[in-house]
Amino acid sequence: MEEPRYEYTKPRSKFGKRCNFSNYDSIDVNMLSEAAAQAEHFKRIDPITEGTQLSKLYGLHTNNTATATYEEDGMHHVEGGWPKDINPHDQEQTVRYRRKIEKDELFVHTMQHLMPPMEHTILQNNASDIYEHYFTDSAPASLVQRRSCRTVNVYRDLVPIKRPVTHLSWSPDQGVRLAVSYCHTDFERPINCSPVSYIWDVESPNNPFVTLRPLCPALATEYNPKDGNSLVSGLMSGQVALWDVRRGALPIERTPLETSHRDPCNKVLWINAKTGTELFSASKDGQIKWWDTRKMKSPTETLVMDLVKPEEQDVARATGISSLHFEPTMGSRFLCGLENGIVVSGNRKGKTPGEQMAVRFRAQHGPVVAIERNPTFVKNFFTVGDWTVRIWSDECRESCIAWTPGHRDAPTGGSWSATRYSVFYVSKADGSLDAWDFLVQQDSPILSVKVCDDPLTYVRSHEHGQLIAVASKNGTTYMLEFSEAFVANQRSDKFLFTALLDRETRREKVIEAKNREIRLKMKAVRPSDAATAGGAESDQARADLRNCNPKLDPLVEQYEQDYETAVHEEITRRMSLENSEVNNNEPQNATWTGNREI
Numbered sequence: 001m002e003e004p005r006y007e008y009t010k011p012r013s014k015f016g017k018r019c020n021f022s023n024y025d026s027i028d029v030n031m032l033s034e035a036a037a038q039a040e041h042f043k044r045i046d047p048i049t050e051g052t053q054l055s056k057l058y059g060l061h062t063n064n065t066a067t068a069t070y071e072e073d074g075m076h077h078v079e080g081g082w083p084k085d086i087n088p089h090d091q092e093q094t095v096r097y098r099r100k101i102e103k104d105e106l107f108v109h110t111m112q113h114l115m116p117p118m119e120h121t122i123l124q125n126n127a128s129d130i131y132e133h134y135f136t137d138s139a140p141a142s143l144v145q146r147r148s149c150r151t152v153n154v155y156r157d158l159v160p161i162k163r164p165v166t167h168l169s170w171s172p173d174q175g176v177r178l179a180v181s182y183c184h185t186d187f188e189r190p191i192n193c194s195p196v197s198y199i200w201d202v203e204s205p206n207n208p209f210v211t212l213r214p215l216c217p218a219l220a221t222e223y224n225p226k227d228g229n230s231l232v233s234g235l236m237s238g239q240v241a242l243w244d245v246r247r248g249a250l251p252i253e254r255t256p257l258e259t260s261h262r263d264p265c266n267k268v269l270w271i272n273a274k275t276g277t278e279l280f281s282a283s284k285d286g287q288i289k290w291w292d293t294r295k296m297k298s299p300t301e302t303l304v305m306d307l308v309k310p311e312e313q314d315v316a317r318a319t320g321i322s323s324l325h326f327e328p329t330m331g332s333r334f335l336c337g338l339e340n341g342i343v344v345s346g347n348r349k350g351k352t353p354g355e356q357m358a359v360r361f362r363a364q365h366g367p368v369v370a371i372e373r374n375p376t377f378v379k380n381f382f383t384v385g386d387w388t389v390r391i392w393s394d395e396c397r398e399s400c401i402a403w404t405p406g407h408r409d410a411p412t413g414g415s416w417s418a419t420r421y422s423v424f425y426v427s428k429a430d431g432s433l434d435a436w437d438f439l440v441q442q443d444s445p446i447l448s449v450k451v452c453d454d455p456l457t458y459v460r461s462h463e464h465g466q467l468i469a470v471a472s473k474n475g476t477t478y479m480l481e482f483s484e485a486f487v488a489n490q491r492s493d494k495f496l497f498t499a500l501l502d503r504e505t506r507r508e509k510v511i512e513a514k515n516r517e518i519r520l521k522m523k524a525v526r527p528s529d530a531a532t533a534g535g536a537e538s539d540q541a542r543a544d545l546r547n548c549n550p551k552l553d554p555l556v557e558q559y560e561q562d563y564e565t566a567v568h569e570e571i572t573r574r575m576s577l578e579n580s581e582v583n584n585n586e587p588q589n590a591t592w593t594g595n596r597e598i
Contacts, residue, residue, distance in 0.1 A: 145485035149435075149449045152467070153205040157182060157475030159194045165471030166266070167220040168460040173228040175462050176202055177209055178469055180477055183217035183236060197221055197233070199245065202467075202479065213249045214241055219266045225328070226276040232293075234265030240281050242293055259298045261285050267321065272328035280326075282336065286318025290348075303346070303356055305338060310354040322367040327378055335381060337368025343383055345394065361397055363390060370414045376421050376494075380501055384414040389426055389436075393505045398512050401504035404436065405443060413458050419465030419487050421497045427456035433470055435486060439496055447486075451478050515555065522554030 082088045086097050101107060155178070157163060163182040171177040178200045184193060195217040198208035212221070216236045221243075224230040231243040233251070238261035241251035261283035271278040277293040278300075286306070289299035304313040305321060323337035332348035336357075341364035350356035364385030373381040379394045380401075387407050390400040409430040417423035422439040431452045434445035451470055458471040465487040468480045 146483055147435075147447050147485045148483045149447060150481055151451075151478055152481045153202065153479040155180065155198075155200045155205050155477040155479070158198075158208070159196070159475070161193045162475040163193055163217075164457055164473045165475060165477055166457065167218075167222075168458050168469045168471055168477065169222045169231075170460065170462060170469070171223050171228050172225045175464065175467070177228075178202060178477070179221045179223060179231060180471070181218045181221045181233070182475055183219050185219075193217070200477070205479075210245050211249050212243060212251075214251060219264055220268050222268055222270060222279075224270055224276060225272070230293075232268050232270065232279055234268040234281055234283075236264045238262060238265050238283060238285075240265060240268060240279075240289075240291060240296070242296065253293070253296050255291065255296050256298075261287060261289070262315075263320070267324035269324060269326045271326065272331075280334075282321040282324045284320035284322070284339065286315065286320055288321065288324075288336065288346075301348070303353060305336070305344065305357070306353070307342070307357075307360075310357060311352060313353055323369060323371045325371045325373060325381070327373045330373075330378055335371050335373065337363070337371040337383060337385075339367045341365055341368060341385060343368060343371060343392070359394075359397065361392055363392065363400070364388075369412060372414065372416055374416055374421070375418055377498070377501060382414060382416070382424060384411050384426065387411070389414060389424075391438075393501065393508070395505055396508040396512065398515070399508055401501065401508050402438065402442065407434075412456055415459045415461045415468075417465050417486060418461050418463050420489055421493055422500075423486055425459050425461065425468060427459040427470060429455040431456055431472065433459065433468070433480070435482070437486075438500065439493060447482075449480070451480070452476065518558070519555055522558060 082094070082097070086093050088094060157165075159182070163184055165180055166183045166185065167179075167181040169179040171179070179197070180200060181197050183195075195214050197212045197214070197218050199210040199212065201209040212218070212231075212233070214233060214235055218233040218235055218241070220234040222232055224232070229245050231245070233241045233243065235241055235254075237257065239257060240255045240260065242253045244252050261281065262285040263283045265281050265283045267282040269280060270276075271280060271290075275294075278290065279293070280288055280290045282288050286304055288303045288305070290301040291299055304315055305319045306312060306314050306317045307319055308317050319342070320339040321336055322339050325335040325337075327333070327335075334346050334348070336344040336346055338344065341362065343361040343363040344357045345359035345361070346357050347359075348356065350358070361383075363383040366386040368383050368385045370384040371381060380391060382389055382391045383400075387410060389404045389411060391402040392400050404426075407426075407428060409428045409432075411426050411428050413427045415425050417425070420437075423435065423437050426434045426436065426445075428434065431450060431454055433449045433451050433456065435447040435449075437446045440446050452472050452474075454472045454474045454476075456470055456472055460469045462468065466481055468482065470478045470480060472478070
């Protein structure tokens with residue numbers, strides 16, 4: 001920016017001219033301001049009131065335009081442009097008028113001008129058939145649906161010390177709110193962190209809708225499916241807390257410590273009862289407790305996961321519960337995943353504890369991280385654990401009917417799509433989310449999304465199927481929106497997925513029956529061999545084998561023998577191939593003397 005300056009010019013002839021000074025008398029100049037000079041033209045008034053308007057002044061004008069009148073008029077054009085006095089249906093009049101036109105002098109000249117463009121257009125239409133169907137012999141291909149995903153909102157923990165998210169729950173009123181539980185599951189590391197949890201509005205990721213302030217951190221917070229203002233939480237102290245968002249941020253009721261769980265209560269679910277006040281909770285102490293919100297002082301029923309002697313209900317022998325699921329359409333039945341990889345299909349209507357957990361599945365090699373039934377095909381459920389996801393059927397207990405290949409990173413959670421039958425989502429420890437569709441492919445996910453760099457801890461699907469809530473270890477919750485291919489079902493999807501599940505279930509039943517038959521044969525063969533063989537040496541060998549491995553399964557023993565036989569056959573085959581190659585490489589006219597070729 002240039003500085004302000006003043007420029008003046010003078011002729012070159014005046015440069016260096018000396019100054020002429022002269023003496024003058026004093027000059028008096030009276031300098032009056034402009035206001036003082038015009039004061040005689042004004043009259044002073046004191047006091048005075050004057051109105052002031054700071055805003056702009058607008059004028060209101062109305063004008064009514066003239067109404068335009070429209071009317072619809074049409075003409076049924078069938079043949080030619082006949083005059084009004086000619087009836088086109090009267091053949092005699094049309095013939096007479098046509099002869100009159102043909103006798104006109106301009107008729108031939110006009111036709112000569114109109115015929116060439118019309119003839120050109122007709123020939124052009126005849127050259128290419130605009131109604132021709134191409135590729136009639138090929139079957140029409142279905143449109144390829146685009147599969148995509150985008151992050152809609154991000155909900156961050158407001159506490160300075162970041163805490164992992166342990167549970168997510170959608171509100172029952174169209175899923176407009178999301179309850180998020182924060183807690184450090186590494187209990188051996190002493191961290192003085194805030195125990196608060198939040199309820200977020202889906203459309204407002206900056207400030208939480210409600211802040212829940214329990215006395216100790218909550219591991220799980222679940223909405224009441226019949227009341228959008230009521231929630232229940234499982235606390236680190238083993239207690240169960242009841243909330244009502246209309247009554248403030250503190251719990252309205254808690255279970256006593258002496259009747260609560262011994263370990264942190266990590267799972268809590270509502271029961272689809274008529275009263276809407278029943279729920280049950282689980283913990284890693286191996287106990288499931290049923291509660292009624294109208295009487296929280298003591299549980300209405302308790303079930304201990306004592307798999308050795310269920311009737312004794314010994315807490316010392318109980319196996320910790322790592323996952324829990326309840327399907328509202330199945331009444332009193334529930335699924336319980338244990339830390340040793342076993343899934344117990346429980347029935348609350350059982351008269352004894354043994355009947356209540358009679359159905360068991362050996363699902364995973366480690367803790368069952370997540371378990372959930374298919375919303376449409378409730379007889380089928382999946383389990384997430386170790387490095388795979390397995391799909392099970394209630395009719396097959398010995399083996400699963402489908403499974404995913406081993407993941408490079410351990411899966412941390414899973415959830416079925418609420419709308420599309422064959423789609424489920426799996427969160428992994430590397431911060432990615434896999435979307436699987438078993439109708440499209442079973443060997444790899446159809447879409448894998450890198451959500452963040454931190455491990456994911458929980459995933460929950462929205463009831464409309466398009467939104468997925470994913471939680472991470474750094475306390476951040478991500479709202480993902482998937483494309484229509486993950487939400488809508490095709491016309492034949494239900495039939496195809498039903499056929500897939502039935503086919504795999506029948507296959508597993510056949511395998512189970514075959515294995516059962518082999519076991520029975522092995523049990524029948526063993527006593528007969530012992531009776532006919534005789535001899536102290538064989539008896540001593542069997543006794544040594546029984547002492548070394550008392551739990552040796554006959555089927556496993558047969559498999560080991562088959563394996564050894566296959567190994568010997570492979571060694572023999574390779575030796576024969578090597579001998580044949582040596583014989584083929586020998587010279588035809590060579591003779592041998594000792595070990596030297598001549």
